[in-house]
Amino acid sequence: MPTLLVTHPACLNHLPPLGHPERPDRLRVIEQALEQERYQSLARDQAPLADMETVALCHPLEYVEQIRDASPSEGLVRLDADTTMSPGTYEAALRAVGAAVFAVDEVLAGKTVNAFCATRPPGHHAETARPMGFCFFNTAAVAARHAQKRHGIGRVAIVDFDVHHGNGTQDIFWNDASVMYCSTHEMPLYPGTGARTECGLHDNIVNAPLRAGDGGEAFRDAFEEAILPRLREFRPELLIVSAGFDAHTRDPLANLNLVENDFAWVTKRLMDIAGQSANDRLVSILEGGYDLEGLSRSVAVHVSALMRG
Numbered sequence: 001m002p003t004l005l006v007t008h009p010a011c012l013n014h015l016p017p018l019g020h021p022e023r024p025d026r027l028r029v030i031e032q033a034l035e036q037e038r039y040q041s042l043a044r045d046q047a048p049l050a051d052m053e054t055v056a057l058c059h060p061l062e063y064v065e066q067i068r069d070a071s072p073s074e075g076l077v078r079l080d081a082d083t084t085m086s087p088g089t090y091e092a093a094l095r096a097v098g099a100a101v102f103a104v105d106e107v108l109a110g111k112t113v114n115a116f117c118a119t120r121p122p123g124h125h126a127e128t129a130r131p132m133g134f135c136f137f138n139t140a141a142v143a144a145r146h147a148q149k150r151h152g153i154g155r156v157a158i159v160d161f162d163v164h165h166g167n168g169t170q171d172i173f174w175n176d177a178s179v180m181y182c183s184t185h186e187m188p189l190y191p192g193t194g195a196r197t198e199c200g201l202h203d204n205i206v207n208a209p210l211r212a213g214d215g216g217e218a219f220r221d222a223f224e225e226a227i228l229p230r231l232r233e234f235r236p237e238l239l240i241v242s243a244g245f246d247a248h249t250r251d252p253l254a255n256l257n258l259v260e261n262d263f264a265w266v267t268k269r270l271m272d273i274a275g276q277s278a279n280d281r282l283v284s285i286l287e288g289g290y291d292l293e294g295l296s297r298s299v300a301v302h303v304s305a306l307m308r309g
């Protein structure tokens, strides 16, 4: 079964202020990379629009309406220091959620074994009722809840190797024993959460912070020692990956030194986990990654690994 790639041109229409790192070119270079010959066998679909009830699986309906109503008809509106909306933002955010939910549907229907969602804006900083850090709706969290509420999946794991801590995802599942959230991230760094001592009410949160300057070895050790054993024990029935590539050594927003091979390695280890307890079911969602070359090369090896290539 081919790996599924889900994207949508509307995700290019979320326009940041000039010079902002979370920009449409990120998706353009990914699209270019995945046009190469060896990606011809990918199944490709366009993301449907998520409906408000779906987004409301993780956010109060009033919050979703608030984001909708904040949408400018022209120009930009600033929601926090680095999170702004353009006229195309609301649809882009709904396509990002729609892509992840559609990918979960396809994977759980057995139509594909795994999927990558190349969408923006990202989601892992969005808390229950607060946009922040380039994020509006928590796409990975909604995908997990959708799998549980609409497909009857029990245990879902969300693994986040973005260089920033997914404070939003942690917030949403802090008190939910059925979802395990695991994260590697540079610390101290934005947003400031993600200490090893933050474990959730049911010991369902696993934070493995790294230090500025750390590279592949420390990253792999964090997975081998802190994260993979916990995932094996938890036995997720579905694995969702918050795939941020800003821990790449070229990335301008952080100071970890990962290279493409490290992303290939972690992808394979997560596929091993999915193989052990989840029938290989894995849905990966783009989060950060702000150096265009580092991002496109890293996504390329990540998707190659998903294709078992």
Ligand SMILES: [Zn+2]
Pocket (backbone or CB within 6 Å): 162, 163, 164, 244, 246, 287, 288, 289
């Ligand atoms: Zn990030």
